[in-house]
Amino acid sequence: MSDGLKIGLAGVGTVGGGLLQLLAAHGESLAARAGRPIEVVAVSTLEDRRNKNVDISAFRRAPDPVSLATNPDIDVFVELMGGEGGVAKDSVEAALRAGKHVVTANKALLAHHGASLAALAEKNGVALNFEAAVAGGIPVVKAIRESLQGNDIRRVYGILNGTCNYILTQMEREGRSFAEVLKEAQAQGYAEADPTFDIGGFDTAHKLALLTSLAFGTRVNFDSVYIEGIERITPADIEAAGDLGYRIKLLGVALRTESGIEQRVHPTMVPKHTAIAEVDGVLNCVAVTGDFVGDVVLIGRGAGGEATASAVVSDLIDIARGNILPPFGATSKALKPYRQAQMQAHEGGYYIRLSVYDRTGTFAAISSRMAAQGISIESIVQRRPGAKLPGFNRRDEGEPAFVVMITHRTTEAAVRKALDAIERDGHVDQQPQMIRIEKL
């Protein structure tokens, strides 16, 4: 057996701790599979972020991540600190420049600086592996980069944030509001004290930007991701979606169209009785559509120290075995420029919920605004006896009531114009709700 693969680990929090546990548990079988032992040489960690369940007394402590990254004793710098810039960026750059392989779970860093870091890795002939950065333990980076290479990929989408999926699942199960469920999720540790990054869709957008580059062979382009979070989803929407045969998920979707690439993160109606609709709680999933393979769907744990450590280790084994690929599948030179499709040109079906004053002529006025934009309506939710969600039915004249409709295929621009006009007409007492539908 050849010499060990020597690791410097920066960050011993949830994921770093999981990695040390995995290496301790399965060191011997990993050595057999990788052809050489994987050895942690030194670690660097902030005391207050450290996973206290893991004993790190046996490891040399590096004074800081940057000096660890350039330590002549290491072959691979494993960056598990997180953060889109700062010391994470400095240390990864230092490692690549020093000719060290890098393994990272840092989606924010790669979404913002992936193109330049990949070029730096190539220039220095080293790996920059990031299986753990997208969808935790689900082996989707390798699946796209190596297994589905025979395909022209047209679409990639997924449930990429466990916090959002947990909140939406709980809202549906318990019929409770977003605010209530979020509070509970925070108390239980499923959501951060400052949850904006998750529930606002930004974490999903980071991961989507990486998937887009891998799937389409284009340079990472985070800035063109259209982002909406789940804050405005109400129990009424979830219930109406159910009545209409859908569930609501926060999806990241990347689509190649005639006019360019769409990258969008938003609450999405997906048809019931599909695998993706059944991905509940903190689970993640990713679906890839290729011209030969068709749809491939991968489901698993998108976060957590243990599952994410499994992904980090697969990256390490690839390096140990010498299976080194350009970070985004194609070399920097071969990556195509990113051509952005305008969000206004997005085509699809829409769910629309209006809180209207129930007066004579209201529905006619709404209908004519939709028709003026060429939007045709596929279905309208009718009020069922005893249902909690009011449909468009006469109650006390002049009181607000909900109208819920599903459109046929139309454009984002048409829907926005119609809704603006309806709002200006003064028929609604709240901002209209609009949720895009994704046909699977």
Place this chain on the structure above:
Amino acid sequence: MSDGLKIGLAGVGTVGGGLLQLLAAHGESLAARAGRPIEVVAVSTLEDRRNKNVDISAFRRAPDPVSLATNPDIDVFVELMGGEGGVAKDSVEAALRAGKHVVTANKALLAHHGASLAALAEKNGVALNFEAAVAGGIPVVKAIRESLQGNDIRRVYGILNGTCNYILTQMEREGRSFAEVLKEAQAQGYAEADPTFDIGGFDTAHKLALLTSLAFGTRVNFDSVYIEGIERITPADIEAAGDLGYRIKLLGVALRTESGIEQRVHPTMVPKHTAIAEVDGVLNCVAVTGDFVGDVVLIGRGAGGEATASAVVSDLIDIARGNILPPFGATSKALKPYRQAQMQAHEGGYYIRLSVYDRTGTFAAISSRMAAQGISIESIVQRRPGAKLPGFNRRDEGEPAFVVMITHRTTEAAVRKALDAIERDGHVDQQPQMIRIEKL
């Protein structure tokens, strides 16, 4: 760019034709990804099995597969003929002995001869890749062999035969009998004229034997797979399963237990509202349970020329790039001996359907036979008004009626003994139906 990777293709049927179409469509991008062009040098095919939609006039024709396999001009022998022995085995062996890499979609060949062929490949320092042999386009071989290597895998299972899944899906949707749906599936080309191999579970068993070896690091052992087909499933079972919160799928399941490895293929009740329960029609899926990653589920097309070609190409790219691994992940020497668990020791819940004579004392007699084996009952289907499935309810005294029950966790031996005793008692007018339940 280095020299092309030179392919000899044996078998230009559905999959071979798909491969030639893929290489023609994406040759240039494949060359960029593989670092070298992939060139078909010669083909060998039986005229009457040939895909007539593909033009092969541009290729040299080899007189037979064995001479193609040893042709000095080829680097890789691609075997897409099928068959567990005969010319497939002869030509693959000849190729490996001649130092050629082999890519095959032939599960029967590998299930029966995988261990010796893997040893032969290792001895000659070449690849024996078979991504296309298990679950068509789903990249599960690579996922287990490379991505999930950090895990101790405890279980692997899946829906591995599209024909069976299509038949079960249609039986459920249309409430029709197995025989009727099979006949229709044959007419539509979803089932073979002689369907035994698919519906009897043998094809699933071949694929399971390969997954077991990959997942557990044991030598392929097809002979110890317990096999039941779907022939005995009735619409009454499917409906009762639905009432009880389950759907019926033909699963291949491999499980590591204290007493050894279980490999079993049988109709299985899986809980509704899980991703695997929503895998319908000709789709396949595979689920892997690892100690760190948890459950990873992969879903996609399990057959068809295009999807399977996608898998063949991923194997070819690995060879072109020099990413060569032992066929079953570990070297032949490192593969552990297979220790078989006895099927009688299998533990789990069971669905039992009895067609009983509805006489005073019948239920008491049945209950006491179950109790004598220590089996406790979780639920019994009650007859609902208007339901097509009769439960245990009094109709005309002495007429047969169905009793459907779900047991708590028990053993195969206990269930079989109880059912034998019930049959001997003369309370039933048909052989009892028994379907195992898999908790996901």
